[in-house]
Amino acid sequence: MTILRGLMRATALVAVTAALAGPALAKDVTISVWAGGTGPNDVYRVDSIDIAADILEREAAIRGEELNITVEKTTYPGWPDFKQALTLSAEAGNPPNIVVSGHEDIAPWAQSGLIVPVEDYVDLDAWPLSAIYPNLMEIASYSGSVYGIPQDAESRPFFFWRPSMLAIGYTDADLDALPQKVQDGAYTLANVLEDAKKMQDAGVVQPGYGFYPRPSNGPDYWQFYRSFGGTLEENGKLVFDRAAMTKFYQFFVDAVAAGVTKKNHIGMDDATWWADIGAGKAGIWHGGTWHYARYVNQEGMKDFFGNVQFSLIPAGDAQGKANTLTHPLVYLLTANKDEELVQIAADLITIASEPQINVLHAIKSAHLGISEEETTLALYSDNRWASEASQRLLPYATAMPNNANFGVYWDAMWAGLQASWTGTKTVDQAISDVETTLKSGLGDAIIIR
Incomplete structure (x- = not known):
């Protein structure tokens, strides 16, 4: 003592x-x-x-x-x-x-x-x-x-299953260079959907497994808002960027429409999600740096670096940039x-x-x-x-902002994403609902633009 x-x-x-x-x-x-x-x-x-x-x-x-x-x-x-x-x-x-x-x-x-x-x-x-x-x-x-x-x-990286990427034409040299391409904005979220579709079309992964996102709510999803240029806070006030949020939602709607992500993916059993990734069933996914321990300890992945490449979350378009969240x-x-x-x-x-x-x-x-x-x-x-x-x-x-009002924003974002992802509402309807919720719940505490 x-x-x-x-x-x-x-x-x-x-x-x-x-x-x-x-x-x-x-x-x-x-x-x-x-x-x-x-x-x-x-x-x-x-x-x-x-x-x-x-x-x-x-x-x-x-x-x-x-x-x-x-x-x-x-x-x-x-x-x-x-x-x-x-x-x-x-x-x-x-x-x-x-x-x-x-x-x-x-x-x-x-x-x-x-x-x-x-x-x-x-x-x-x-x-x-x-x-x-x-x-x-x-x-x-x-x-x-x-x-x-x-x-x-x-940090929360993007992961690529190397054998599946090799099967659609990438070389080991290409995959070694991929993290830098992501960082430079030369490989974007649009390329993610393209490669996920190629894997499925080639029979390398099953339908719905090309892009295999986190199956539950979490900080990870704010990265996609940032990928399209979204801002979370300015001068102590939260920020809701309609354009960035719209493109963020649309990316996941497009993933479902392309068949590379399932409409009912959200809410799947976590243990199943982990096991599928560990077994190499998923082509591209996102997670956290701590997932490495789960893959090699609980899921029995014997050769992580031989099977997996990782990078920042790719940019969505020219308004955004590659990023990660801590x-x-x-x-x-x-x-x-x-x-x-x-x-x-x-x-x-x-x-x-x-x-x-x-x-x-x-x-x-x-x-x-x-x-x-x-x-x-x-x-x-x-x-x-x-x-x-x-x-x-x-x-x-x-990082996400330390703002007492952020919980209201987070709940609204997630509700809108779920509604558009599952097709319950169109992206425009979901964005309108989020804006209404934020205006009524936060008033002047959030900037809406």
Whole structure:
């Protein structure tokens, strides 16, 4: 245990009294940490706090104190169950001390008072926090304050099944050059549909498997809006670009019309989607950098680099550009009347952010590092996926805005995409519905153009 920053600010009289009283009494504390979206490859989101607790206890012992920290760890594979449980615990006045969640939760949770600024409890100018990538720290901030500490970084690439691409005329050299063509805008989303159709026409993949998108709602879909030049936020206000959203929706309608994506693809079983990709049934798809761990660990993909090429999300047209989205999860401190507990939780987060600890999560889960120093460690630099994904994707990554109104926008976007994708409504009707929802729900908080 380390001497708590709060205790370090105690009066000299208290310190002297404690010294005269003889050996310090043992202090027992319990710190709870909950992590959403966490499967078997992501256990260091909570295990790192365990490691940090051991270090904190050892530091305390060297100072002649005894601190016993019990870390209660809870992980949720899905996000809905995690959010519901957290809401109920907060309403009952007993939220976990540390929450690991997406950065987009910072704004609404800060406004509700669930979380407190982490900058009030840590030294952002001291290592290891000072070494974290500045753009990640910006993503973890809201309304001028740093609320979270990035727990990981990631990007969301496009994937191509190499054997299927070779079967329609590409060479290995072509595929090696493909990521640069995507980056330069020479290979676009229109080419994606063309190649997906060629694979199906050649019998390389089954109908509906040429382009195999994520089957559920997620941040990934905002990348396609950006591919057509869409902007999410300007000067603190959300932005709804009709033209970009229309072209984004139309791309998926065209995919269904071409038969390369199924009309009922959304809502398919996740396990089936993963298994199909692992077995090479999908021609082109999109996902996250952490998918690599799933492919090689759970889906049994023996030769990832021999079977898969990856790139940025291609541009949609001349108004857009190739891009990727990073959606870092962040450590957040919940409000607690016991300031000492909040301080201990903050100290644990600081230690867990050290490169030697964070790299365990990055490599086991196939996420990306949070600092340049982390990338120099052998465990990271010797890992081909971590190195190539960092270089190819991160320089072009943007993030969703930390805006308390973004949830309304996200829900409206997804409803419109589903309606147009499934043919329930035309693209124009879906866009009109989204605009109506945003006008009524957000008013002047969103720019509509």
